[in-house]
Amino acid sequence: MKRTTLLESFSLGHGVMMRNRIVMAPITTWAGNDDGTVSAEEEAYYLLRVKDVGLVITGCTHVQQNGIGFTDEFAAYDDKFIPGLTRLAAAAKSGGAPAIHQVFHAGVKPRPDLVSDIVAASAVPGDAGPSAPSVTPRAPFPVGSASPFTWAVAMSIRDSVPSRKFVTHTSEPTKMPSG
Numbered sequence: 001m002k003r004t005t006l007l008e009s010f011s012l013g014h015g016v017m018m019r020n021r022i023v024m025a026p027i028t029t030w031a032g033n034d035d036g037t038v039s040a041e042e043e044a045y046y047l048l049r050v051k052d053v054g055l056v057i058t059g060c061t062h063v064q065q066n067g068i069g070f071t072d073e074f075a076a077y078d079d080k081f082i083p084g085l086t087r088l089a090a091a092a093k094s095g096g097a098p099a100i101h102q103v104f105h106a107g108v109k110p111r112p113d114l115v116s117d118i119v120a121a122s123a124v125p126g127d128a129g130p131s132a133p134s135v136t137p138r139a140p141f142p143v144g145s146a147s148p149f150t151w152a153v154a155m156s157i158r159d160s161v162p163s164r165k166f167v168t169h170t171s172e173p174t175k176m177p178s179g
């Protein structure tokens with residue numbers, strides 16, 4: 001039989017180990033509460049699925065109020081979301097694997113019915129997608145000063161305070177990098 005590395009451990013660095021190379025992909029469930037907090041259903045979804053995988057990545061969580069990309073998406077733009085995110089973190093880690101809280105900003109791909117001030121890296125209309133029409137965003141920076149990726153990462157790092165607290169608010173089976 002051909003040797004496979006799928007079940008071998010893998011180091012992500014900084015002391016974070018995956019016990020195998022099976023990753024639970026980030027999946028948005030449209031199951032958040034109306035106020036953006038994590039619902040019991042969302043928690044149950046992780047509790048059921050995390051057993052035996054090597055790494056868990058949560059569904060995306062918007063880091064600014066105007067960054068929402070899907071209906072009933074859970075949020076991480078304010079400390080008020082910490083209790084729910086803490087429950088989510090515990091559920092995501094309940095199988096013993098490290099978990100990544102995915103933070104994002106929908107940028108030019110928001111739900112226009114949920115976002116009045118549409119902002120993105122540049123004022124270029126986005127393509128229409130299955131869940132949203134084409135919109136032209138407001139750009140907060142001079143043209144060309146930030147790529148969409150750089151902008152989204154910068155927004156996520158600046159505004160996802162609850163996400164940074166995410167790893168410290170749970171019992172910690174895995175050593176996480178400091179800072």
Ligand SMILES: Cc1cc2nc3c(=O)[nH]c(=O)nc-3n(C[C@H](O)[C@H](O)[C@H](O)COP(=O)(O)O)c2cc1C
Nearest residue numbers: 024025026027028029030057058059060061102104
């Ligand atoms: C219903 C659904 C929700 C998803 N939600 C997210 C998400 O929140 N964040 C993300 O990065 N990818 C998301 N994805 C992408 C998946 O994690 C995965 O990368 C993608 O489906 C490609 O894998 P596949 O070729 O096996 O389908 C989603 C995909 C589906 C089908």
